[in-house]
Amino acid sequence: MDFTYKIKKAFRPETYNTAAAARNVYRLRWAMKVAPKKIRTLLSVYLDREQRDLLRARKKKLNIDRLLSQIDGQALGRIAQTYASGEQSIWTKYLDARKWLIRNVRLLKKLGLLIDPPREVLDLGCGAGYFLFVLKQIGSRVVGVDLDHDPIFNEMVALLGIERLGLAITRRLPLRELGSRKFDLITGWAICFNNYDNEATVWDSEDWDFLLNDLSQRLTPDGRIIFSLNPQLDGRFYSEEVGKLFARRSDLMDGRMVIFTKSRLDSTAKRTSTAIRPQTTNAR
Numbered sequence: 001m002d003f004t005y006k007i008k009k010a011f012r013p014e015t016y017n018t019a020a021a022a023r024n025v026y027r028l029r030w031a032m033k034v035a036p037k038k039i040r041t042l043l044s045v046y047l048d049r050e051q052r053d054l055l056r057a058r059k060k061k062l063n064i065d066r067l068l069s070q071i072d073g074q075a076l077g078r079i080a081q082t083y084a085s086g087e088q089s090i091w092t093k094y095l096d097a098r099k100w101l102i103r104n105v106r107l108l109k110k111l112g113l114l115i116d117p118p119r120e121v122l123d124l125g126c127g128a129g130y131f132l133f134v135l136k137q138i139g140s141r142v143v144g145v146d147l148d149h150d151p152i153f154n155e156m157v158a159l160l161g162i163e164r165l166g167l168a169i170t171r172r173l174p175l176r177e178l179g180s181r182k183f184d185l186i187t188g189w190a191i192c193f194n195n196y197d198n199e200a201t202v203w204d205s206e207d208w209d210f211l212l213n214d215l216s217q218r219l220t221p222d223g224r225i226i227f228s229l230n231p232q233l234d235g236r237f238y239s240e241e242v243g244k245l246f247a248r249r250s251d252l253m254d255g256r257m258v259i260f261t262k263s264r265l266d267s268t269a270k271r272t273s274t275a276i277r278p279q280t281t282n283a284r
Contacts, residue, residue, distance in 0.1 A: 062105050062114070064098060067137060071097055072159060079155050091152045100130040107189075108134060111226065118184035120220070124169055125188055128153050129162035136161070143181075145169065169193035171207040174214045186215055186225045196230045205245040212249060216265035224251075225260040 080095045094100065108114050117138045126132055126144025136142050148154055148166030157164045165177055170193075194203035215225055229237040237256045238246065249268045252259040 062108075062134065062138070064101055064105065067101050067105075067134065068097060070137065075159050079152065079159070083152055088150075088152055091150065094128040094130075094152060094156065097130075100128065101134065104131045104134045107131070113185075114138070120181070120183045120185070122178070122183045122186045122218070123188070124186065125190075125192060126157065126162065126164060127189075128156040129160045129164070131187070131189065132162050133160040145175070145178075169211070171203060172210045175218070178218060181218065182220045182223070183218055184220050184223050186219065186223070188225075188227045190230050191227060192230065194229075196232045199233050202232060202239075203242070204239070205241045208242055208245055209249075212260065212265055213269055216260075216262060216269065219262040219265075221262060223262045225265075227258045227260075229256045229258070231256070 076095060076097060080092060083089055083092050083095075113135070117135065117140050119140060121132065121135050121140050121142045123132050123142070123144045124146075126146050129144055132140075132142040132144050142162060144157065144162055144164040145167060146153065146157075146164060147168055148164075167175075167177055169175070194207070195201040212225070219225070231237055232239075243253075246253055246258050249265060250258050250260045251264050
């Protein structure tokens with residue numbers, strides 16, 4: 001029974017989206033191929049339909065050169081030439097498409113998202129849009145959220161064909177612009193909207209609680225949220241107070257990365273006091 005529990009646990013969304021768990025899935029798939037038919041049949045009995053489908057799923061293969069071929073190289077060159085000098089030149093590092101495609105393909109592999117790609121994805125602070133672009137190439141429907149004051153990012157998301165909403169993620173204000181759309185995956189990489197670099201205005205636990213409550217309403221029943229945080233001025237990724245909130249409401253805390261699932265957020269919302277109520281503020 002303990003073995004059965006471990007097998008089923010390996011296929012839960014909140015656990016297989018880590019590098020170690022993804023490797024375990026690959027190993028189990030290999031074991032299923034070489035195991036005698038009776039053992040394969042017996043093991044399959046203990047997995048539900050979704051888990052069996054995941055076990056049989058073929059990992060999506062992404063070729064970097066093929067991904068690059070989907071980007072207009074001449075247009076990318078024009079963008080690079082336009083911003084080669086001046087105050088915007090510090091952002092031209094995001095025009096190295098090969099580098100950022102490689103980095104994001106590795107990220108998808110680490111999270112196990114090439115095994116079971118999400119259908120609907122929202123990326124908070126999408127920047128140039130490479131993460132969403134790669135997901136789009138394997139069939140996901142994607143939308144990004146970010147401020148629209150950076151001309152390089154504006155041109156890049158347009159070049160990559162990424163749908164983006166130009167808006168700020170503001171403390172204790174719901175993201176009503178998203179409407180009624182539901183997402184299988186909501187992400188935020190190297191998050192800046194929590195004012196991590198400003199000790200006076202960095203988000204507290206109530207600010208985070210509000211955002212989590214708002215985002216949980218925008219998840220599909222099996223949806224999840226993955227946040228990767230920037231270190232604050234004191235070197236920590238979050239305060240002790242915020243850490244306690246994450247520990248209560250998340251499924252996994254691994255350094256800068258925190259993973260939440262819809263089921264966990266819903267079950268812990270009853271024990272939190274932060275309701276989704278409008279608050280007029282311009283703080284970001």
